[in-house]
Amino acid sequence: MTENIEHGEFCKILGVTPKNVILEHFLALRGIDYGIGDVAKITGLNRATTYTIMKELIEQRIVKPSRIVGRTQLFKLDESNPNVKKLIEMFNHLLDKIVDEHDHLLVEQE
Numbered sequence: 579m580t581e582n583i584e585h586g587e588f589c590k591i592l593g594v595t596p597k598n599v600i601l602e603h604f605l606a607l608r609g610i611d612y613g614i615g616d617v618a619k620i621t622g623l624n625r626a627t628t629y630t631i632m633k634e635l636i637e638q639r640i641v642k643p644s645r646i647v648g649r650t651q652l653f654k655l656d657e658s659n660p661n662v663k664k665l666i667e668m669f670n671h672l673l674d675k676i677v678d679e680h681d682h683l684l685v686e687q688e
Contacts, residue, residue, distance in 0.1 A: 583622045587672045596623050596631050604641060604655050605669040611644040611652035640665075 585594050588602040599621045604612075612620070618628035632653065635641045642656040655662055 587676060588669060591672070596621075596627050597634070599623060600628065600631050600635065601640070601665065602669075605665060608655045608657070608666065611654040613647075613650040613652050615650070617653075 583599075585599065586602050586606065588605065589595075589598050592598050600617060600623070603617065603621055614628055614632050615625065617623075617632065618625045621628070623631075632641065636643075636653070638661075639656050639659045640662055641653045644652045644654045646652065655666075657663065657666070
């Protein structure tokens with residue numbers, strides 16, 4: 579799947595599954611839209627798996643179509659979905675935890 583790609587805290591806690599890998603990508607870079615092929619390249623997942631997972635995420639209103647560039651449909655997080663709002667909140671909490679741990683390490687080194 580994504581052996582050579584280092585995963586973030588989101589996947590480390592919730593598990594490295596294709597769905598979580600894609601979710602982590604969209605959460606980390608929210609506000610930016612991507613084509614499904616780009617998501618496959620960035621995440622290291624194969625295209626068939628990425629298309630399957632993206633179909634699920636679209637049906638669950640986690641991601642939504644944003645715009646078309648050339649012949650490519652782009653997608654981004656559907657931040658109006660209450661479940662996505664909770665995922666963002668959790669993701670931000672994980673980021674805060676990482677920053678706090680990093681700051682703590684810096685203080686110990688001084």
